[in-house]
Amino acid sequence: MSLNTFGHLFRVTTWGESHGPAIGCTVDGCPPGIKLSEADLQPWLDRRKPGTSKFTTQRKEADEVRILSGVFEGVTTGTPIQLMIENTDQRSKDYSNIAQAFRPGHADITYHQKYGVRDYRGGGRSSARETASRVAAGGVARAVLASLAPGLVIRGYMVQMGVVAIDRGRFDAAVIEDNPFWCPDAGMVEPWADYLDGLRLAHNSVGAVIEVTASGVPAGLGAPLYGKLDSDLASAMMSINAVKGVEIGDGFAAAGLTGVENADEIRMGAAGPEFLSNHAGGILGGISSGQPVVVRFAVKPTSSILTPRATIDGTGAEIDLVTKGRHDPCVGIRAVPVGEAMMACVLADHLLLDRGQTGGVRGRIG
Amino acid sequence: MSLNTFGHLFRVTTWGESHGPAIGCTVDGCPPGIKLSEADLQPWLDRRKPGTSKFTTQRKEADEVRILSGVFEGVTTGTPIQLMIENTDQRSKDYSNIAQAFRPGHADITYHQKYGVRDYRGGGRSSARETASRVAAGGVARAVLASLAPGLVIRGYMVQMGVVAIDRGRFDAAVIEDNPFWCPDAGMVEPWADYLDGLRLAHNSVGAVIEVTASGVPAGLGAPLYGKLDSDLASAMMSINAVKGVEIGDGFAAAGLTGVENADEIRMGAAGPEFLSNHAGGILGGISSGQPVVVRFAVKPTSSILTPRATIDGTGAEIDLVTKGRHDPCVGIRAVPVGEAMMACVLADHLLLDRGQTGGVRGRIG
Amino acid sequence: MSLNTFGHLFRVTTWGESHGPAIGCTVDGCPPGIKLSEADLQPWLDRRKPGTSKFTTQRKEADEVRILSGVFEGVTTGTPIQLMIENTDQRSKDYSNIAQAFRPGHADITYHQKYGVRDYRGGGRSSARETASRVAAGGVARAVLASLAPGLVIRGYMVQMGVVAIDRGRFDAAVIEDNPFWCPDAGMVEPWADYLDGLRLAHNSVGAVIEVTASGVPAGLGAPLYGKLDSDLASAMMSINAVKGVEIGDGFAAAGLTGVENADEIRMGAAGPEFLSNHAGGILGGISSGQPVVVRFAVKPTSSILTPRATIDGTGAEIDLVTKGRHDPCVGIRAVPVGEAMMACVLADHLLLDRGQTGGVRGRIG
Amino acid sequence: MSLNTFGHLFRVTTWGESHGPAIGCTVDGCPPGIKLSEADLQPWLDRRKPGTSKFTTQRKEADEVRILSGVFEGVTTGTPIQLMIENTDQRSKDYSNIAQAFRPGHADITYHQKYGVRDYRGGGRSSARETASRVAAGGVARAVLASLAPGLVIRGYMVQMGVVAIDRGRFDAAVIEDNPFWCPDAGMVEPWADYLDGLRLAHNSVGAVIEVTASGVPAGLGAPLYGKLDSDLASAMMSINAVKGVEIGDGFAAAGLTGVENADEIRMGAAGPEFLSNHAGGILGGISSGQPVVVRFAVKPTSSILTPRATIDGTGAEIDLVTKGRHDPCVGIRAVPVGEAMMACVLADHLLLDRGQTGGVRGRIG
Secondary structure, eight states: OOOOEEOSSSEEEEEEOTTSSEEEEEEEOOOTTOBOOHHHHHHHHHHHOTTSSTTSOOOOOOOOEEEOSSEETTEEOSSOEEEEEEOOOOOGGGGGGGSSBOOTTSTHHHHHHHHSOOOOGGGGGGSGGGHHHHHHHHHHHHHHHHHHSTTOEEEEEEEEETTEEOOGGGOOGGGGGGSTTOOSOGGGHHHHHHHHHHHHHTTOOBOEEEEEEEESOOTTOOBTTTBOHHHHHHHHHHTSTTEEEEEETTGGGGGGSBHHHHOOOEEEETTEEEESOOTTTTEETTEEOSSOEEEEEEEOOOSOOSSOEEEEBTTOOEEEEOOOSOOOSOTHHHHHHHHHHHHHHHHHHHHHHHHOTTTTOOOOOO | OOOOEEOSSSEEEEEEOTTSSEEEEEEEOOOTTOBOOHHHHHHHHHHHOTTSSTTSOOOOOOOOEEEOSSEETTEEOSSOEEEEEEOOOOOGGGGGGGSSBOOTTSTHHHHHHHHSOOOOGGGGGGSGGGHHHHHHHHHHHHHHHHHHSTTOEEEEEEEEETTEEOOGGGOOGGGGGGSTTOOSOGGGHHHHHHHHHHHHHTTOOBOEEEEEEEESOOTTOOBTTTBOHHHHHHHHHHTSTTEEEEEETTGGGGGGSBHHHHOOOEEEETTEEEESOOTTTTEETTEEOSSOEEEEEEEOOOSOOSSOEEEEBTTOOEEEEOOOSOOOSOTHHHHHHHHHHHHHHHHHHHHHHHHOTTTTOOOOOO | OOOOEEOSSSEEEEEEOTTSSEEEEEEEOOOTTOBOOHHHHHHHHHHHOTTSSTTSOOOOOOOOEEEOSSEETTEEOSSOEEEEEEOOOOOGGGGGGGSSBOOTTSTHHHHHHHHSOOOOGGGGGGSGGGHHHHHHHHHHHHHHHHHHSTTOEEEEEEEEETTEEOOGGGOOGGGGGGSTTOOSOGGGHHHHHHHHHHHHHTTOOBOEEEEEEEESOOTTOOBTTTBOHHHHHHHHHHTSTTEEEEEETTGGGGGGSBHHHHOOOEEEETTEEEESOOTTTTEETTEEOSSOEEEEEEEOOOSOOSSOEEEEBTTOOEEEEOOOSOOOSOTHHHHHHHHHHHHHHHHHHHHHHHHOTTTTOOOOOO | OOOOEEOSSSEEEEEEOTTSSEEEEEEEOOOTTOBOOHHHHHHHHHHHOTTSSTTSOOOOOOOOEEEOSSEETTEEOSSOEEEEEEOOOOOGGGGGGGSSBOOTTSTHHHHHHHHSOOOOGGGGGGSGGGHHHHHHHHHHHHHHHHHHSTTOEEEEEEEEETTEEOOGGGOOGGGGGGSTTOOSOGGGHHHHHHHHHHHHHTTOOBOEEEEEEEESOOTTOOBTTTBOHHHHHHHHHHTSTTEEEEEETTGGGGGGSBHHHHOOOEEEETTEEEESOOTTTTEETTEEOSSOEEEEEEEOOOSOOSSOEEEEBTTOOEEEEOOOSOOOSOTHHHHHHHHHHHHHHHHHHHHHHHHOTTTTOOOOOO
C-alpha cells in the first residue's frame, strides 16, 4: 500500500490500524508561528469520539491526542507535527469470525485480493477509526486558517438520514451542536431518533447525506486544472470511509437547470463583487470566488450488521455471515466532523499553495 | 498556476489555451512495447470533436493529433509521449466584449482574482477545449489497458439531459454510438433533440448527467487511503469543466438504503467470487473488486449563453452581458468521451501502480 | 518510464528524442504577470547550441524555441508554458551500427535491460539533446527570478578540463563569454584548446568540472529535510547527462577541514548578517543563508568515441565497437549553460515554494 | 516547513526534534507479506546509536524502536508502518546559550531567517538525531530488499577522515565492523584514533568521506530522466546532515579520465553481460546495470565545537560563541549507517517503482 498522504503543501500522512497500539498522523507543511496545543485539538476529537450516544458504536475510546513534534513553547515551528492517539478499547476477539470471511459491502475482500494479508481486527486499516487522525489533522488546519484567514468558518451537519431529509426552511445553525445527529432542523431530531432506533433494533443500518460549508473563504484559492479546489474536495470527501458521492453547490441538481437559471449573477458591493445566488457552491473554474464553499457527500449504510448476509470465506466456501463487534447504525453521523476536517485541510492546503510554505512569516535579525 | 498534471505513475500534463497556436499533453509513464500510432488516437478525438451536429458548438476543428515523441517504429519506448493538436478555427474577435467583463457562472472572475491576467479568448485555459488533450491521453491509456488488461471495456453515455432521464428499462448499449447524445435509450433520442432545440433557440442551455462504466477491471486496483480508486475517479471527473457532482455505484441513492439492502452478497463462481448485486460500483475500501466500475457525474448548463445576465467588469461597473462566440447548448454531450478518457487514465494509472513502471516488460540479452 | 518532471511548484516536464520531430518541455507553475517572449529564451539556447566551434558536435541545429501556450500579450498568465524546439539536422543512418549494439559507458544497455525497446537514433531519449529543453525552461526560470528576486545573478564556467584545472588566482568573470570553453582564466584558454584538439584527433574525449554560482539569492529558500536546497541542487545536477559528482561550497574538500577552519564566522553588517567566509556554499541546514550559492559538478568523458572498445550486442555476441555520429570531445563544455539552467530552475522553484503559486500577484476589481 | 518525505513509491516521512518526547517516521509503500519485527530493525539502530565509544557524542540513548502499525502477526500488511523512538537523554539546558545565538556553520541562522522561530534545544529538527528515523526506515527497506532481491548486499565504511585516506590496497570488508570508525583498512584504525583524539582534546572536529556500495542490484532500476537512480541517490545522500558532496563510481575523478579510459567494456558471461571495469559505479543513463552501485559522500566537520567562534545573536549583537552540549568530534562516523540506510531506501523505492506497489504479491481465494 502507498499513498497514505493527502495535500500538496499542507500534507497529512495517516497511519495505524483499528486494533493496533495507536493511530495518528504527521502534518507536514504547517507554517511556523501558529499557536497550537493539545487543548486546541481535543475538542474536535471529542466531537467524533465513539460511544457518546446510543446512536454510535459503543466502543469507548478516550481519543486523547498527543503532539509529539513540531510545536515548541506553544507555537508551531514549521517542522512536521506528529499527532498520536492511543487505542485503548480494542475487543479483537469479536472479529475472529471475519478473520477468514469477507463481509459483504466491506473492504475485507478487496484488501485480501490486493495484499493477500490483512489485519482483520476491527477492519484494521480500512476501519473508520482512521478518521480520528483526520480530525486531529483538521484541528491543525483550523489553527492555520484561524491565523491566516480569520473569519473563515467551517460548519458540517446532516441533511438527510436514510430517506428522510431535513426541511431546509427550518435550517438553524444554532441547533446543530444540540443533538446527536448534527441536525440543523430541530423538528427532525426526534423523527430521526425514532427511525434510527428502529433500524438499530432490527439489526440494520442506514446511510446519510452530510453537508459542509465554509464561509469567509478568500477568493483565489485553487489550482486549475488538476488541483482544482472542487477536484481536491471531491477526492478528500470520497476518501472518507463509506462515501459514495460528492457534490459542490447545486451538484446533481445543476444537471436539471438551464443556463439562465444557473448563472450566479454579479453585482458590485461595497467590499467587492457580490453574487446574487450561489449555485456554483463558491467555486468557479476550480478557484474560490469568495462565496461560501458548499460540499455535500453521501454515506452508504454501515456494512457491518447483525443481520446474516450471504458471502464466502478465504477458501471460497459459501457462508452466511453475521458481523459482531460494535458498529455505528448510521456511520454518517460521525462522518460530520470528519467532513469538516477534510474541508479544513483542503482549504489550509490551498491557502498555503497560494501564499507559500511559511504563510508569509519571516524571521528578522537585529 | 501549477498542478496541470494528474496521475501517480501514468502521469498526464496538459497545456494550451483555446485560441493559442496549439494544445496538447505529455503522457509520462506509459510502459514500453505498446503498439501505438496516431491512427489509434484519432478516432477518440473524432468522437469529442466540435461541430459534428447542431447540438454542439459550431467551431470547426480538425482536431488532428500528432505524436511528437515516445513512439519508435510503431511501439512505445517508455519515454514521454508528447501529443499535439493544432488550433485552426479560432475566432478571437467574438470574445472582445468579455476581455474586461466576467461571465456569470464562468471562471473569468476567479482567474482574474487569482492571476490578475487571463487569456480571455475563448476562455483561454479554462475552455473545454482543453479536454481534447485529455481524450488524446485517454487514447494512450486505452492502448495500455488493451495490452495489460485485455477484456477491459469502457463505455460512457448520457443518462439525463436537463430534467429528463432515460428509461433504464430500455438501456441498450448498441444504440449509444448511433445518436448525437450518446443516449443508450433509443426512445429518448427524439425527445431530447426537441428539448435541446427549444433551449438552443431560446438562447439558453442545459445540464446533464453522464455515466461511465468499465467492465473487466482486474480486482486489486486502488491505493488506500488517499489514492483510492474512487477517490481518484472523483478527482478526475470533478476536474472536467462544468462538472458539479460525482458518484460511484449507487452514489447518493446509497444514502437512502439500509445495510441489509446495500450489502452486495457474494457467492463463489467458477472463476472466482461473484457478487449478486453492484451497489458498490465495483469498488470496496477504495480497491476494485472485479465487478464493473460505475461512475456518474453531473454537468452544469453552459454558462456562455446569448441571454443577457447581470454582471460586472474589471472596473467594477455593473453591466448586462450577452456571451457571443460558439458554444454548446448542452456541454454534457461532449463530456461523454472526456469522462471515458478520464476513466481510462485512472485505470491505467492504478494498473501501473500495481504492476510497476514497465508493466512487467523486461529486455533480454542473448 | 516515468518521472520526466522535476521541481515542486515550478515544475518542468521534458519530452522528446534526439532524432524525433521535436523536443520540448512544459513549464508548469510559472507565476502570472512575468514579461516573456521567445526573444527572452533564444539567447540561452544559442549558448548551448551545437556546432558553434570545433570543440563541440558538428550537428547543426537552429534550436529555435517556440512558445505554444501560457503567454498572452507578452506576459505569462500562470498557465502551463509549452516550449517546443524542432529537430532539423538528424543523421539517423550514422547510428545503424548501434541499433543492436551497446556502447560501453552509455545508457544503451540499461535502457535495453529495462525497457526492451529503445530509439537508438542519436541516443534517443538518453541523448544530451534533451538538455536543450532544460535550457529553455531555465530561461523561463530566469525571467521569474528577474521579476521576483532582482539582483540575483547566475554564472557558470568550467574550472577543470580533464586533469587541467584553472588557476583560481586568475579568475576573471569578464572573460567567461569570450572563449569556447566558458573558461574564467584567460591564461588557460589556449592550453585547453591544444589539449582538447589533441584528444579529438586521437579519437578520444575527456571529462570536466563545471562550477555554477548564484549571488543575490534571498535567505530562507529551501525546505528541510527532503527538499533541502542543496539536496535538490544535487539531484538536478546529477540528472544532467554524464554527471558523476556534485558538491556544494567546499564539497569534498570540506572533509579535510577541521571545525575551526570550516566555521563561516558571522558579523553584523549594515544590511544584515555578513559571513567572513563561504565554506558552506551559501546553504546551511538545507536553507539559503544569503551568501552566494556555489555548486560544482563533474562530467565524465563522452562515451561515444571513434576508438574501438569491446562490447556486446543484443544477441550477446562480443564485438568491437566504434561510435560514429557527431559527438562532443568534451561534453562538459555544453554542460555549462545546462548547469546554469538547472540552478535557475531550482532557485525559482524554492522561491515559489516560499512565496506561493502566484509569487504574490493578485488581481484587483474596481 | 514541508517536504519531510522522500521516495516515490516507498515513501518515508520523518518527524521529531532532538529534545522532543520522541522521533520517528512513517514508511508508506512497503509491500505486504514481508517478515518484520522490532528485532529486525534494532540492530541497525544500535550501529548508529550515540555513546558507544569516546569518538561519538556522549549522549546516552537506548534508541529503542517500536512498530506502531503496518505489521500484523509478524508480517507487513501493506499499510503504513509507523516507527517511533523515544528520546530519553535530553539535556536541554546545555543549549540555553544558543537559544538566541547562531552557531557558525550551523542551521541556526537559516532556520531563524526562514521560520522566525525554532526549537533550539539540541538543534531541534536540524539535529543529526533525525537520522535515527532514517536508519529505522532503512531497516524496513532492507527487509523488502531481502525478500524481493535476495543476494543484494549493502555495505558502508569510511574511506577518509580529515586529510587521511585509507590505503585501498589494504581494503578488507571483514574488518569494517571491528573498529569504531567502520574503517575497512585495519592499518588505519590506530592512526585515525590518535588523530581524532588529538582534535577532540583540542576542542576541534573534522570531516570525513564515506563510501556505500550495493552489490547484487538487479539491472533496470531507475527512472530517467528526473528519477534517475544516481540523481535520487545524490538527493538522498545530500539530505543527510553535514553532507557537502556526493559522487557515483569514479565521481570527480572521472573528470580527469579520457573516454578510452572511462569506457567500462563489456563481455558476455555465463549469466549475462559482464563489465571489465566499473568507472560508472553501476549506473548508466540513470538505470542500474547489474554492477555494484558505488556512492561516496563528503561530510563536513561538526560545527558545534568548544573553540570560540565569532558570530551574532538574534538582536544582531556580535559575540564569541562556544558550543556546549555533547557532540561528535567526527560526525562522519555515525553517518556510515545513515548512508547505508539511504541506499537501502532508494533501492527499495526503485525496485517497487519497477515492480509495483505489492512487489508482485497477490491474494488468492479458494
